Amino acid sequence: MLRPVITIDGPSASGKGTVAALVARELGFHYLDSGALYRLAALYALREGVSWEDENQVARLAAQLPAAFHDDKVWLDGHDVSAAIRAEDIGMGASRIAALPSVRAALLERQRAYQQTPGLVADGRDMGSVVFPRAELKVFLTASAEERAARRYKQLIAKGESANLLQIQQDICDRDARDAARSVAPLRQEPDARLLDTSALTIDQAVNQVLQWFRER
Numbered sequence: 001m002l003r004p005v006i007t008i009d010g011p012s013a014s015g016k017g018t019v020a021a022l023v024a025r026e027l028g029f030h031y032l033d034s035g036a037l038y039r040l041a042a043l044y045a046l047r048e049g050v051s052w053e054d055e056n057q058v059a060r061l062a063a064q065l066p067a068a069f070h071d072d073k074v075w076l077d078g079h080d081v082s083a084a085i086r087a088e089d090i091g092m093g094a095s096r097i098a099a100l101p102s103v104r105a106a107l108l109e110r111q112r113a114y115q116q117t118p119g120l121v122a123d124g125r126d127m128g129s130v131v132f133p134r135a136e137l138k139v140f141l142t143a144s145a146e147e148r149a150a151r152r153y154k155q156l157i158a159k160g161e162s163a164n165l166l167q168i169q170q171d172i173c174d175r176d177a178r179d180a181a182r183s184v185a186p187l188r189q190e191p192d193a194r195l196l197d198t199s200a201l202t203i204d205q206a207v208n209q210v211l212q213w214f215r216e217r
């Protein structure tokens with residue numbers, strides 16, 4: 001197992017990022033938040049005045065994304081965009097551009113380059129199906145729509161933002177529906193991915209389950 005990969009895919013607000021980052025920390029592995037790349041590409045397009053529907057232009061920007069991850073922050077063209085990429089409209093924009101095949105192709109090698117020694121934990125929608133199809137462990141992490149909306153609600157309130165629970169649940173369902181319906185790399189559980197429903201699990205329990213599956217291999 002040289003440079004092993006653990007993939008964690010699943011729907012919005014299921015806890016993929018939280019669990020993936022903690023598993024990576026526990027194992028001393030690198031961590032790839034692939035959704036952040038799609039969010040960065042959507043934000044970059046918005047700032048460059050490029051429509052999210054313009055596949056060629058968005059793909060051009062995605063291929064030359066001036067993005068960096070360091071100091072626990074996300075940077076675009078030298079600006080800290082950690083908060084900006086988490087906005088709900090940018091999440092929706094990311095979901096829209098993610099349906100465009102040339103945009104996905106433009107980001108593919110950049111994601112694969114994260115597979116470095118001693119290993120990688122990658123979260124997203126197509127980590128196990130397309131980006132790292134030979135991953136040592138594939139997890140499909142989910143939770144009920146109600147639980148995911150409640151978690152997102154708490155997250156927003158904790159950040160001091162206003163939030164409407166029903167609206168959040170609707171937005172989450174809309175985004176999942178778009179991500180699951182697209183023709184390229186749709187959101188779905190692959191046959192070789194293990195299902196982890198965290199609706200009734202704590203973060204620690206979810207992390208420990210992934211670690212146990214990995215160590216059992």
Ligand SMILES: Nc1ncnc2c1ncn2[C@@H]1O[C@H](COP(=O)(O)OP(=O)(O)OP(=O)(O)O)[C@@H](O)[C@H]1O
Pocket residue numbers: 011012013014015016017018019035151152154155198201202203204206
């Ligand atoms: N098992 C859990 N129990 C309770 N809260 C959780 C659990 N897992 C994650 N959370 C919380 O749910 C919120 C959403 O988690 P996170 O941002 O990791 O989801 P995500 O799947 O990466 O979302 P997105 O796909 O939208 O980026 C966070 O506040 C996180 O702390």
Ligand SMILES: Nc1ccn([C@H]2C[C@H](O)[C@@H](COP(=O)(O)O)O2)c(=O)n1
Pocket residue numbers: 012013034035036038039091094095098099123124125126127175179
């Ligand atoms: N591997 C990925 C990662 C993300 N996306 C798209 C679909 C999501 O709605 C959007 C934002 O992702 P998030 O930050 O919420 O994980 O980006 C994708 O298609 N493939």
